[in-house]
Amino acid sequence: MKRVHIMGIEGVGMSALARLLLAEGVGVTGCDLAPGKRARALGVPVHAGHDPAHLGDEDTLVVPTPVPLDHPEVAAARERGLRVLRRMELLARLLEGRPSLGVTGTHGKTTTTGMLASILLAAGLDPWVLLGGELSLLPGNARYGLGPRLAEVDESDPLFQEVRVEVAVATNLEADHVAPPGKKAPNYHGSFGELKAALRGFLEKARLAVVPASDPLLEELSRGLPRRTFGEGGELQAVGVEFGPTGSRFLLTLEGRPLGEAVLQVPGRHNVQNALAAALAALALGVEAEAILEGLARFPGVGRRFQRVGEVRGAWVVDDYAHHPTEVRATLEAAKPLGRRIRVLFQPHRLLRTQALWPEFVEALALAQEVVVLPTYTAGEKGEASPEELSARIAEGLRQKGVAARLLGKEEALAYARDTAAPEDLWLTLGAGDVTELAWRLAHEG
Structure with missing residues (x-):
């Protein structure tokens, strides 16, 4: 590859691939339906929209998962003889033949990958990192x-099963990104069975699988494979966990042997599990315990993962990417120790997911509380x-459970949150869409 055109280049994963290709000396151009700050930061030509006219002298077209392969821009690339790669096919090529780690799972994969990046940096290993979020350490x-x-x-992405890494980490697995019966989409698995088979395919291509010991599904999907386990019942455990409002600390033990005290700057029980996954993967790569503990202590959190963005009238404003019920629950439980009234601006993400869940x-x-x-x-x-x-169903369901709930448009919601904020409040914006803009506007406008 000498020159690559990337469709959907504003996306967090696609822009990360663009950064890494540029660093390797590959020429990059791109296009996106809504080019923004990520695309502009690359400093490469980026077109608005998708059109065959965007193609120039590139030799490769990289296509994001949701774009169908019969799209006019893809068809034009093939007619011109360009190599057409899905994003996972490109990632597989970039990882090929290198010492590598891959992290997947329904929840926690971005934070776990970020923790691993922090550990590898603390160990002085000069890592190459691709992350599905923003991390200040990078x-x-x-x-x-x-x-x-x-x-x-x-x-x-159903093609994730074709990615080959040395150490494959699976944090958990739920029936998310599974198409409803009778519906198909390139970024959905046809059934939960297909998703489970894909995860098995990813794990069995690795030299070693790293999975939670207390997860029956992952125990089943990794059975018969070389594997190491973390968490309750596993070889790597967190002993004597002390939870605070903004983090936690615990004794990290390997097969009952103390490795040292781990200190996390990110709150919640789920982040202890993420830390154990990252630590065990690092141990499997040969990283010393001292660097693991240092990397975990340095980890500041990934952008949009319980990220405090400011205050409004004394109320804290925290932004989080949670967009699945399990993630929402974990985030709200992590917020409890703050001792504030928890008020949420929730934006459901994707029609098919919301209809099902x-x-x-x-x-x-x-x-x-609201x-x-x-x-x-x-x-x-x-x-x-x-x-x-769909959103009205959620609001009505909450009211039936006695929770104060209302359905509002974005601007109405922003005005309501600003006007009613009080010093004892925590306003929490939740969702994978553009609700993050409301967090920043609530904290920094007016």
């Missing part, structure tokens, strides 16, 4: 280095119910 969502290659491997969202959001539900962020999907109808 900085940004990618880092070029000559050491081991570390990648977040997105399980939502809205009752579970109700159960998870019921941990908050919830403002925004219209569902469609991410380009079309469904039988409208974005407003």
Whole structure:
């Protein structure tokens, strides 16, 4: 590859690939339906929209998962003889033949990858990193280095099973990114069975699988493979965990032998599990315990993972990417030790996910004292119910459980949060769409 054109280059994963290709001396151009700060920061030609006219003298076209392969720009590239690669096919090529680690799972993969990046940096290993989020230590969502290659491997893409790494970490697995019966989409698995088979395929290509000991599904999917386990019942454990409002500390033990005290700057029980996954993967790569503990202590958190962005009228404003019921529940439980009234601006993400999981969202959001539900962020999907109808189901379900809830548009929600904020509050913005803008506007406007 000498010159590459990347469709959807504003996306966090695609822009990370662009950064890494540029660092290797590959020429990059791109296009996106909504080019923004990530695309501009690359300093390369980026077109708005998708059109065959964007193609120039490139030899390769990189296509994000949601774009169908019969898209006019893809068809034009093939007619011109360009190599067409899906993002996972490109990632597989970049990892090929190198010391490598890959992290996948429904929840926690970005944070676990970020923790691993921090550990590898503390060990002085000059890692190459691809991350599905922003990490100040890199900085940004990618880092070029000559050491081991570390990648977040997105399980939502059915092609992730073709990625080969030395150490494969699976944090957990749930039936997310699974298409409803009778529906198909390139960024959805056809069934939960297909997703499980894909994860098995990813794990069995690795030299070693790293999985949680207490997860029956991952125990089954990794059975018969070389593996190491973490968490309750595993070889690497957190003993005597002390939870604080903004982090935790615990004794890290390997097969009962103390390795030292681990201190985390990020809150919640789920982040202890993420730290154990990262630590065990690092041990499997040969990293010393001292560097692991230093890397975990240095880890500041990934952008949009319980990220405090400021205050409004004395209320804290915290932004989080949680967009699945399990993630929402974990985030709200992590917020409890702060001792503040938890008020949520929640933006459901994707029509198919929300249609399937809205009752579970109700159960998870019921941990908050108040919830403002925004219209569902469609991410380009079309469904039988409208974005407003799906969100209204969640708001009504919460009201039936006795939780103060309302359905508001973005601007109405922003005004309501600003006008009613009080010093004892925590305003928490949740979702994978553009709700993050409301967090920053709430904290920094007016």
